[in-house]
Amino acid sequence: MISVFGSANMDLVAYTGRAPALGETVTGHAFRTIPGGKGANQAVAAARAGARTAFIGAVGDDALGPQIRAALADAGVDVSRLRTVPGPSGIAHIVVEDSGGNSIIVIPGANGTVTGPAEDDVAVIRRSAALLLQLELPMDAVVAAARAARASGRERPAVVLTPAPARELPAELLQAVDLIVPNEHEAAAITGETDPEKALAxxxxxxxxxxxxxxxxxxxxxxxxxxxxxxxAFKVEATDTTAAGDTFAGALAVARTEGMPPERALRFASAAAALSVQREGASTSMPTRSEIDAFLTVSGGNP
Incomplete structure (x- = not known):
């Protein structure tokens, strides 16, 4: 099982030819509300890629909370540890250009109330093969979840961190992480190295x-x-790159828990991301295991 401790949002997505500059108004051509949040996205990606997945987080008691919960459940995610708290759910305002690029403003809402895993959450984490973390929850909460995983003993879950949004990472968090998955911009922000190979080192x-x-x-x-x-990367025509990184991280975690060697696991995760960018939205764009396997078969497993 994979557990995900993270954020859950409702994405408010505007589609336009190009994003407006500061002080400018542009006309868009479509608008959608789509459940998202980096944590929820990774949970959906992992579940659709074939893993039994549990999500730990919070939504508000507003009208959006039940919609976010239902979307996770419909994707096959266990939402028994998704709690409802007073106040609004998390929101992400997303502008998607016709080129597929996007810009995002996140308003934490209920996510900001999460202070760490509860006792029952810790029990779920300790039963997992992997714990996925991101940085849209308060840092103290993320560190507490990583600490709980590290204290799980010999068979503790592998801790996979997506350090986004990029920020300074506490030593205690890094000491508990087994695999970190930043994009090149996050890697540069964390390490100060703009060359990806130097950042990796x-x-x-x-x-x-x-x-x-x-x-x-x-x-x-x-x-x-x-x-x-x-x-x-697999060469595809991108429609919307929102949550491609979350798709990659969720699928990569599935591949690693299934024992795939690194290069094969990367191809599996890359195939999932390639499929996702050809579709609109965050959680709605994520492929199923059968779609990933079929894509890899057609491509011969090679980009």
Whole structure:
């Protein structure tokens, strides 16, 4: 089982030819409300990629909370540890350009009330093969979840961190992380290195394994004591890149818990991300296991 401790939002998505500059108004051509949030997205991605998945987080007692909960449940995610708290649910305002690029403003709402895993949450984490973390919850809560995973004993879950939004990472968090998965911009912000290979090397000074995603250029994997591995991206026409990174992280966690070696796991995650960017939305864009397997079969497993 994979557990995800993270954020759950409702995405308010505007589609337009180009995003407005400061003070400018542009006309869009579509608007959608889509359940999202980096934590919820990764949970949906993992569940659709074939893993039994549990989500730990919070939604508000507003009209959006039940919609977010239902979307997770419909994707096959266990929402028994998704609690409802007074106040609004988390919101993300997203502008998607016709090129597929996006800009996002996140308003935490209920996510900001999460202070750490409750006792029952810890029990779920300790039964998991992997724990997925991101940084849209308060940092103290993320550290507490990582601490709970690390205290699980010999068979503790692998802790996979997506350090987004990028910020300074506490030493206690890094000490508990087994695999960190930033994109190239997050890796640069964390390490101060703009060259992805140098950033990867800097990350490996603090964690055992790292993957730096490079968008259309693929992904770079490294572990301590081994040479970096670059896996190119599958060449597809992007419609909407929202949550491509979350799709990649969720699918990568599934691949690793199934025992796939790193290069094969990266191809599996890259295939999932390639499928997602061809569709609109965050959680709505994420492929099923059968779709990922079919895509890899048609491509021969190679980008």
């Amino acid at each position: 800097a990350l490996l000074a603090t964690v055992p394994e790292a993957v730096v995603t490079l968008g259309g250029e693929g992904a770079l994997y490294g572990s301590r004591g081994s040479a970096p591995v670059h896996v190119p």
